[in-house]
Amino acid sequence: MQERLPGLVGLDAGNPGPLTGAGNHTWLLTGDVPTLIDAGVGAPAHLDAIAAALDAVGQTLRQVVLTHAHSDHASGSVALAARWPDAVFLKWPWPDADRRYPVEWTPLANGQVMAAGDVELEVLHTPGHAPDHICLWHAGSSTLFGGDLLIEGSTVVVPGTRGGDLIAYLESLARVAAREPRQVLPAHGPVIDDPIGLIERYSARRASREREVLAAITRGADSIDSIVTAVYPTITGPLRMVAVETVHAHVNKLRTERCVEDDDGHLRVVTTA
Ligand SMILES: [Zn+2]
Numbered sequence: 679m680q681e682r683l684p685g686l687v688g689l690d691a692g693n694p695g696p697l698t699g700a701g702n703h704t705w706l707l708t709g710d711v712p713t714l715i716d717a718g719v720g721a722p723a724h725l726d727a728i729a730a731a732l733d734a735v736g737q738t739l740r741q742v743v744l745t746h747a748h749s750d751h752a753s754g755s756v757a758l759a760a761r762w763p764d765a766v767f768l769k770w771p772w773p774d775a776d777r778r779y780p781v782e783w784t785p786l787a788n789g790q791v792m793a794a795g796d797v798e799l800e801v802l803h804t805p806g807h808a809p810d811h812i813c814l815w816h817a818g819s820s821t822l823f824g825g826d827l828l829i830e831g832s833t834v835v836v837p838g839t840r841g842g843d844l845i846a847y848l849e850s851l852a853r854v855a856a857r858e859p860r861q862v863l864p865a866h867g868p869v870i871d872d873p874i875g876l877i878e879r880y881s882a883r884r885a886s887r888e889r890e891v892l893a894a895i896t897r898g899a900d901s902i903d904s905i906v907t908a909v910y911p912t913i914t915g916p917l918r919m920v921a922v923e924t925v926h927a928h929v930n931k932l933r934t935e936r937c938v939e940d941d942d943g944h945l946r947v948v949t950t951a
Contacts, residue, residue, distance in 0.1 A: 683819050685709040685795040687731045688863070691718025693750055696916060699832065699866050702750050704728075705823055707795025712737045715794075715814060715823050716745055716865055720757030729761070741766040743786070743794070745825025745865060746811040747775030755779045768792070770803065772810035786812060799823070804854065806847020807834050813854065820860040827854065828876055829867045833883065838926025845931050848884065851877050891928045892937065892947060900944040902926055 685708035694701040704724070705715040712732060718724045732738055739762040744752050752775060755767055759781040769775070771785040786792075788803040799814040807826045814823040826834055827850060836842035855877045862870035870876055887909070894908035902925050906913070910921045929945065932938035939948050 683707070683795075683797065683816055683821055685735075686863075689724060689727045689731065691716070691750070691754065692721035692724045693719045698750050699829075702865050703863070704865075705863055706731055707797070708732065708735045708737055709796030711793045711795060712740045713794035714739060714742045714758070716751045716825070717742055717754035717758055719750060720754035724754065725757060725761055728758075738762065739765045741768060741794070743792075743814065744769035745813065745823065746770070746808040747772055747779065748808060748826070749778075751825070751865060752779050755781050770810035770812050775810065802853065802857075804850035806843055806845075806850045807836055809841045809843070809846075811850070815857060815859075820858065822854060822857070822859045822862045822873065824854075824862040824864045824870070824873075826865055827851070828862055828870055828873060828880070829864055830870045830876060831867055833880070835920055835923060836927040837923035838928075838930050839923060842923065842927050843930070844884070844927040845934060847927075848881065851880060887924070888928055888932070891925060892932065895938060895945055895947050900946060902929065902945075905929070905945070 687706040689704050689706055691702035691704055702716060702718055704718050706728060707713045714728060742755060742758055742765055747769060756779060758765065766784055767781045768784045768786050776783050786801045788801060790801040791798050797816055799816055802813045802815055804811050804813045804827050811825055813825055813827055836844050836847050855874055859873045862873045864870060890909045891905055894905045899905045899908045902922060905925050906921050913921050929938060936948055938945055
């Protein structure tokens with residue numbers, strides 16, 4: 679019999695946009711240690727919704743945990759600290775973010791078990807989308823608070839020039855799959871009821887994208903820009919920036935694996951004799 683997560687309230691952060699879709703989800707666990715997972719952006723309606731959910735059970739916010747410090751997950755920390763000055767703020771240690779969002783941060787460690795609501799959650803360091811990305815694992819219900827690790831109906835951007843690491847991302851997916859999660863509560867999109875199936879689809883898509891990148895280089899695309907044009911021929915506007923970051927991530931992986939090399943500014947496939 680699957681244990682349910684008690685005291686769980688999903689609260690939208692109120693920040694829809696081209697890169698956040700319908701906006702971020704944050705997750706409140708009421709109980710002994712009222713805990714908010716991800717801070718949102720400090721939208722007044724989000725803060726009021728958190729307050730209303732806590733008031734309904736006569737509690738106050740005790741801690742805020744970030745899945746990672748991208749602004750749509752982290753920038754609301756300052757407003758939350760102003761409204762709940764006694765709350766503790768926790769995230770993976772990452773100096774850039776500490777400076778950008780000036781609250782007093784408590785660092786998390788991989789494998790650390792923390793009280794949240796009425797349950798215990800394990801911190802899983804899951805870099806790839808961002809170096810400081812964590813997920814939170816509730817063993818009793820096999821539920822994962824997934825941050826930006828998985829998004830149903832979309833891909834997760836691995837920004838190759840901005841801290842993204844495709845090798846680390848694929849390893850993070852494999853480590854999460856090994857836990858056999860039954861449900862993932864993401865920061866974007868619907869709740870994921872078949873995480874293993876989604877991880878398999880993600881891995882297959884990355885592998886096919888990698889074959890396309892290699893094929894483009896083989897056919898003579900020797901720069902990030904020319905690979906983007908070959909692999910994403912119709913993409914324009916802000917989404918082209920996403921494609922550029924994705925191709926950077928693929929090329930970084932292929933270079934690390936010595937499948938591709940940089941020959942005086944020109945990318946080429948490594949051929950073995
Ligand atoms: Zn993110």
